[in-house]
Amino acid sequence: MITARSLLHSLAVYGVLLASQIAAPPASAITCSETDAEALGWLAKMSRSYREVAYQGVVTFQRGDDLQVMQIARSVESGQSHELLTRLTGQGARVVRAGHPLDCTHPGQQLLQLGDRAPATGCGIAEYYRFQVGAGDRIAGRQAVRVGIQPRDMYRHGYVLELDRETGLLLRISTLGRGDKVLERFQFADLHYGEPLSPQQDVATVHPARHPHPDQVDEGPSVSAPWVVSWLPRGFVPTDSAAEASIRRTYTDGLAVFSVFLEQLPRAMRPGEGVAREGSTTSYSRGMNLAEQPVLVTVVGEVPVNTARMVADSVRMVR
Template sequence: MKRQQFFTTLVISIFALISNVGFAVEVNEQVEVSKPAQAVEAKVEKLTAIEYLQLMQAAYNEKNYEILYLNGLQNQIEPKQLIHGVIDGKELSYFRYLNGVMRESLQYSGKVSYFEQGAQAYTLESAQDRSVFANIANFDYSIGQNSYEYIILGKGRIAGKRAIAIRMISRDDYRYSYVVWLDIDSYLPLQLDTLDKSNIILEQVMVVSLVVTEQVNPWLEKLSQQQLPQVLHLNKPSPGHASLWKVNWLPTGFKVVKDDLHNLVMKENEPVSYIMINDGIVSVSIYISTKKIALAEKQKIIQRGATVLYTSQKNNIEYNVVGDIPVITAKRLIESITRVQ
């Protein structure tokens, strides 16, 4: 409750800031469809929790919209902006931080371009959606029923919109639970809370302004026609250079999506075994290398919001697990790792 009050107070205090942000930060009431209260109530009763989540997916990927949102993490608040559009059947997303040094990115046609004040702009080839709410907007909710239970919590009001809350309850202790708030009219996400098993909010993303339009933002369309910065080609592992280790246990719904050898700066030229697992919402990275220095117990668990960095050292080997998972999951993953024979 105190955290929610804090967010509410903050929203009021930053309106002076966001009023000068430029386009995409004011609610445009003309784009909303006025509906009788009875019709809205009927729609709420008619849809199931999973149907709401699936409609949210479609809206997030197919609609033209502009959102201003707050990213809350350990009492630190970061205002950000996302503009999304669909041009010739392809999604385009523009993202920027609103405070501090200018940081922007543009995702379009399988590439992500990064722009930061004082640094050379560059482009990476990536099909991964890196925008806000992307994890829940690209999740397979039908398959996800093996890992989560979906229930409707109730209705409320967020960013001036009538909203409905859907809770995704983890069926085990190896992942977090979530509460997703959706706009009843557009089905777009308005808030996402990440909760641990004690129902403590670890991270929160909350929209403070949402504008949905029929046409793509003209400025966004212009961006799609601009020449992007040069593509930066990263060194990729050679074929056949798989990790020297394997994970023998995975939480329900997770699968290995990468398995190779990395060269990390901190390990000089020594190859590091790298394994990535993913359940459609969360990606977890596992690094395995020879131990360089001994760590104190307090250095072995670092947690910031939902993200944990867990380090374990056994004999001459060091294991590092990074991801939005509980510590118990990181521990069990490491305990299951064995060397490839």
């Protein structure tokens, strides 16, 4: 079943991690090849298209044997953008993201826009992924350019992006696991540019999408002592300025994103771990004692299980 979180995830994936708010990493030590430069140029065009292009269409979202159909729409007016994502199959639900300033470019989008300045500023995410650019399929009546993205290590997934050759808009994204197995796929079946927002159905459940500032300290639930994640795969950095005692930390490398949650427990849990996977999303939990305090550590995000396990194992209390 596609849940409310899945709808929010779909909107985030389509917007190329529109919730990611990261600082660009230092210049890469890897020499930027012509293929890397071309791929980064397409990623930059894709990022700009998301900010500049108005559209409306129907998309499919597939995880294994589960296929959902959704309507997605975006309008641009008075210096702001508005997005709707409405599920057309199963129980009706809608994600609404309104009033996003057009001049607000998230650092995560800035990372993808590095192609506008490459190779002078290095290769950015090409330090962590290999790229292959070629002719793409015809999707929703539009000719696409295919950008294949393979991780340089075992800590992240691969991707295949299909971008509108004319506008750079993301028409299809496939997330790949081990052996290039497709874990999930999100693509347009129908697309019209410049269309106003016009949802096709009334729904009882509406989920507003938050738009926090990356420097805004998270004032949500907290734990009794500061804690840190002491190991991250290279290239992953915090998405925001979470408080030291916040129950959550979120990280991204510009394509993948995951969160770490720390919950204090009234008593110790039995040794063991729990793993759940849905498409490209892993949920890994482990009970442990940190500074003589029983806690439950959970890692949720678009990373392999071993990555989630290693991140969870690295959580430490700060004395």
